[in-house]
């Protein structure tokens with residue numbers, strides 16, 4: 001495998017732990033920055049299909065450049081690799097665009113509260129679609145996750161059905177993406193970084209025609225004039241920042257997924273959401289009612305219980 005140690009000797013276990021901790025901290029920090037710029041863009045230029053496409057285009061361009069200039073060794077892929085990647089790319093595209101549509105309609109914190117229920121989706125998909133069963137405590141831990149998200153949604157001041165459904169669809173799509181990705185990466189000679197690069201390129205090809213059909217150049221041109229009039233040329237920098245940080249945080253998350261189990265990944269992802277929820281509430285001055293915050297706290301506590309039960 002490119003740049004990956006298969007067997008970790010006991011002496012380097014601490015180094016491996018340190019490496020994963022650095023990946024996690026970097027992933028969370030990059031994700032917070034992405035979420036802030038993404039929302040700033042969506043407030044000024046509310047075209048989530050285009051901004052989702054630009055994020056994938058930027059990442060694809062960065063990686064193609066890295067391969068051509070030999071900054072990163074290009075992956076050796078065959079037709080089977082791309083065929084196996086296709087369902088992952090479909091799930092990634094749906095999950096990405098659904099989350100962005102959600103964030104264009106509701107507060108970033110609300111999207112991420114609903115997205116903290118991803119482990120519950122993971123258990124339900126594993127149970128009903130893959131036929132895996134879990135011990136009772138795992139199912140019981142879903143109650144606070146689902147109940148907490150339900151309470152947060154019911155008491156959300158700016159509830160919007162499209163925003164809610166977008167986050168739910170994203171949860172479902174990303175569960176499939178993570179299961180298929182981990183399978184696709186297993187035993188393959190493609191590193192996490194290159195795997196995510198190939199995923200971006202394929203998702204871009206899938207998403208671009210849909211973005212044109214759903215929004216299209218006419219809407220984008222009119223929206224752009226308005227964004228320039230309201231915010232000025234800064235909006236261009238924000239689009240650049242959200243696109244670059246989108247690629248970077250996902251790349252680092254895939255570099256982690258390459259080294260850890262999907263369970264550890266999903267726990268890391270939920271912890272990441274706490275930083276996003278707190279920072280976005282502060283930066284965007286999102287109004288929060290105590291009962292709403294209680295719902296979010298119960299859901300996140302449920303995720304903690306879930307991780308304990310699953311271990």
Ligand code: 3PG
Pocket residue numbers: 095096097099100115174
């Ligand atoms: C996206 O646009 O893909 C979402 O913001 C991703 O959400 P997540 O990586 O935090 O699940």
